[in-house]
Amino acid sequence: MNRKALYALLLAQLLALTGLYAYHAVGLGYPVYRLRTVPVDPRDLLRGDYVILRYEISRLPEALKQEPLPAAVWVRLKPDGQAWGIESVKSYRQSEFDDERRNWPVLRARREGSELIYDLERFYVPEGAGRNAPPGGKLMVEIAVRPNGGAQIKRLLDENGNPWP
Amino acid sequence: MAKRLTQSQLKPEIDGWVADGVIQPAQGASILARYPAADGHGRLMGIFIGIGVVLILGGIALVIASNWRDIPPVVKMGGLLLLLATTTAAGIEVKAHGLGRAWWEGAFSVASVLPLLGLALISQIFHVSGKASGLFLAWLLLVLLVPWLTRSVGAFLVFLVAVFCLQQAWLHEYVRLWLASDTRWWSDEFTLQILGAAGFGLACSGLSWLWLRLGETAQATAGEYLGVLIFFIAAYTYGFETKPFDTKTAWPFVWLIVFVFALLLIYRAVRIGDRAHQLNLGFVMVGLVLMSTYIRLVGTMLNTGLIFLSGGALMLACAFVLARWRRRLLKPTPAPAP
Numbered sequence: 001m002n003r004k005a006l007y008a009l010l011l012a013q014l015l016a017l018t019g020l021y022a023y024h025a026v027g028l029g030y031p032v033y034r035l036r037t038v039p040v041d042p043r044d045l046l047r048g049d050y051v052i053l054r055y056e057i058s059r060l061p062e063a064l065k066q067e068p069l070p071a072a073v074w075v076r077l078k079p080d081g082q083a084w085g086i087e088s089v090k091s092y093r094q095s096e097f098d099d100e101r102r103n104w105p106v107l108r109a110r111r112e113g114s115e116l117i118y119d120l121e122r123f124y125v126p127e128g129a130g131r132n133a134p135p136g137g138k139l140m141v142e143i144a145v146r147p148n149g150g151a152q153i154k155r156l157l158d159e160n161g162n163p164w165p
Numbered sequence: 166m167a168k169r170l171t172q173s174q175l176k177p178e179i180d181g182w183v184a185d186g187v188i189q190p191a192q193g194a195s196i197l198a199r200y201p202a203a204d205g206h207g208r209l210m211g212i213f214i215g216i217g218v219v220l221i222l223g224g225i226a227l228v229i230a231s232n233w234r235d236i237p238p239v240v241k242m243g244g245l246l247l248l249l250a251t252t253t254a255a256g257i258e259v260k261a262h263g264l265g266r267a268w269w270e271g272a273f274s275v276a277s278v279l280p281l282l283g284l285a286l287i288s289q290i291f292h293v294s295g296k297a298s299g300l301f302l303a304w305l306l307l308v309l310l311v312p313w314l315t316r317s318v319g320a321f322l323v324f325l326v327a328v329f330c331l332q333q334a335w336l337h338e339y340v341r342l343w344l345a346s347d348t349r350w351w352s353d354e355f356t357l358q359i360l361g362a363a364g365f366g367l368a369c370s371g372l373s374w375l376w377l378r379l380g381e382t383a384q385a386t387a388g389e390y391l392g393v394l395i396f397f398i399a400a401y402t403y404g405f406e407t408k409p410f411d412t413k414t415a416w417p418f419v420w421l422i423v424f425v426f427a428l429l430l431i432y433r434a435v436r437i438g439d440r441a442h443q444l445n446l447g448f449v450m451v452g453l454v455l456m457s458t459y460i461r462l463v464g465t466m467l468n469t470g471l472i473f474l475s476g477g478a479l480m481l482a483c484a485f486v487l488a489r490w491r492r493r494l495l496k497p498t499p500a501p502a503p
Contacts, residue, residue, distance in 0.1 A: 003257055005314055006253070006314050006315065009311065010254070013253075014250060017246060017249075017307075024287060025291075050289075050292075120294065122294030124292055152291055
């Protein structure tokens with residue numbers, strides 16, 4: 001057994017896990033946007049210890065349903081009241097020169113039929129807390145968006161703007 | 166690793182050999198002297214120590230679990246990394262100092278699972294909901310070299326579990342969708358997963374033999390057994406739903422293949438010797454296929470009471486015949502007279 005090699009492997013494992021943690025921790029520092037969301041099914045909220053969320057921006061706009069979009073798409077958001085909605089869905093990342101629109105976030109998404117998946121659909125909660133989700137109420141999710149289009153959930157807010165759970 | 170005998174355990178056997186004239190009393194005394202008088206702290210003390218350790222670990226786990234929400238994420242992650250570091254370092258040092266194999270096997274096995282827990286913890290803290298195949302691929306990459314560097318059987322089995330999970334996730338998340346797109350002719354998910362598992366089992370048992378080139382028989386045996394076990398479970402399960410073939414006519418062929426493989430396993434175990442676990446698995450599969458085939462054939466023809474009666478009788482007959490056959494095969498062959 002090569003002790004040096006094993007300690008090097010251990011170091012690599014520790015660095016990889018620390019790096020992954022740091023990557024996600026840094027991701028929360030990017031600009032934050034709010035999205036309207038609802039738990040998919042209040043009777044089937046908890047699978048393990050997470051709540052499944054569905055967003056208003058999860059549904060492909062009617063006008064785009066017939067368009068031949070690839071599986072990987074870019075979704076540009078626009079302000080919609082207190083939250084953000086879909087402005088456009090493209091197969092490429094469109095450059096924006098308008099000063100106001102330049103700060104609108106662009107998200108990477110996977111298209112599955114008329115559904116858009118952002119990998120923001122799972123919110124971990126303390127054991128048992130998922131059953132106490134606001135019944136039928138709309139929740140708001142704060143997401144931090146990286147410049148590369150990746151996004152992370154920062155926190156979940158109830159109708160009154162208080163963090164939940 | 167075989168548990169070392171103590172003098173008190175061996176003495177009745179030695180006395181018997183002396184009484185039968187197999188060895189002289191002086192030889193018996195010499196043999197006894199080679200073994201320890203007592204087994205460490207003794208069995209009772211061992212049980213107490215074991216219960217104490219379990220209680221302490223359980224207590225720590227409960228304290229952490231009940232305060233999980235209040236523990237800062239950095240502390241959670243730091244604790245897990247510390248656990249990974251101490252477990253791996255303990256395994257390395259215990260093995261380097263030539264201490265008991267069970268200790269470093271346990272340490273390396275636990276250390277191989279901890280990276281998965283680390284990845285899951287990061288997912289939980291940051292609400293990451295990527296694909297399962299990504300999670301298993303990351304786990305596999307993190308523990309890829311552990312079995313080869315440590316020569317730990319436990320770590321190798323954990324590695325195989327990681328490969329199996331990755332294969333199943335990959336089939337579910339990519340291959341299934343690829344087959345379903347463009348109206349390809351077949352995309353049944355159950356069949357895909359189950360045939361994938363059977364293929365993994367065969368590949369696993371075959372590739373595990375490569376350990377013999379490194380002079381490691383324990384890994385080869387463990388990998389081969391795990392592969393054969395997965396193959397049998399998958400192939401037998403596939404017999405219930407033989408898509409894309411006609412289930413009504415194809416299932417006997419599938420179970421016949423399982424039956425033949427079980428017989429080959431028994432034959433091989435007898436030829437090689439020292440493979441009692443494979444022999445047992447082969448007999449279990451033979452019995453299972455016989456019973457399942459019988460119930461499937463007569464299930465619709467007889468009423469429930471008769472199925473139970475005849476099935477029970479067949480099961481007893483199978484158990485009796487197979488047990489006798491197994492005992493005969495396991496009986497050591499007498500050494501030829503000089």
